[in-house]
Amino acid sequence: MSTLAHTMMTAARTVDSGLAGPGELDRYPYAETSAPDRTGPLGWDSPESELGRVGRRSAGNRGRGLHGQLVQQLGQMIVSGDLGADRPLVPEEIGQRFEVSRTVVRESLRVLEAKGLVSARPNVGTRVRPVSDWNLLDPDIIEWRAFGPQRDDQRRELAELRWTIEPLTARLAAGHGREDVQQRINDMVEIMGHALAQGDSLTFSRADAEFHSLLIQLAGNRMLEHLSGIVSCALQVSGGPIVGCDRPTDASLSHHARIADALAAGDGSGAESAMRQLLTVHPEVERVVPAPREH
Secondary structure, eight states, X not given: OOHHHHXXXXXXXXXHTTSOOOGGGGGOOOOSSOOOXXXXXXXXXXTTOHHHHGGGSOGGGOTTHHHHHHHHHHHHHHHHTSSOTTOEEOHHHHHHHHTOOHHHHHHHHXXXXXXXXXXXXXXXXXXXXXXXXXXXXXXXXXXXXXXXXXXXXXXXXXXXXXHHHHHHHHHHHTXXXXXXXXXXXXXXXXXXXXXXXXXXXXHHHHHHXXXXXXXXXXXXXXXXXXXXXXXXXXXXXXXXXXXXXGSOOHHHHHHHHHHHHHHHTTOHHHHHHHHHHHHTSSHHHHHHSSSOOOO
């Protein structure tokens, strides 16, 4: 096993155990658990509302910080529909329910405004914006949708978007001979192979995400590079596999290896074909991609 493979697998096991991961694996932010399903709507004024309880959590549960927690909770409530479009958000009320300062509330609402979830206007206040205004490519919104009532739509849309982006990316990447990136891609395939043999799904998924990120980098298209975060989100969000490479399988590893070999040979058509096969390893994708949906 190469030094790189050993480092990634050791670090992944450390992170999985709840300890801080060393070195460069800090660049792979994976959610450890998925959000629980709710049995009913979460009301702003409900005594069981998460909004009312979060400010009283113990300090040990505040890993995101007050600002990050507030963004997370309000964002989830908006995306899930618990706070519907045009719903007024009163900073004073939010501050009281979360037991946080005005500064925390103000900065959190600014983050949500940048994501298109809320708007603030003079004499009108802050209100929830309709879905058509949301930045649906924002990684946080992707995650919130993947954990909420729209999880099936989010998974399907991500699969369709990847089908649009990645085969072309693989074709373009085969035309660039950057040996350093190509070697790194080969390393990721090696790491996935070792992880598959040891049943280490965490290391496999991290190497998988790095593989696809490097592929977009190798394509040499700056606009595609801006979409690399979408591919990473598609690989990271939970709630069921989107494509075959979301879980370690011999078929998935084989298709990744074929892509790497085609890149090394400068075979654009071969790389594109292998990517298409990778994206349809899982039967669920075959039901939605590339056949058009009924409206």
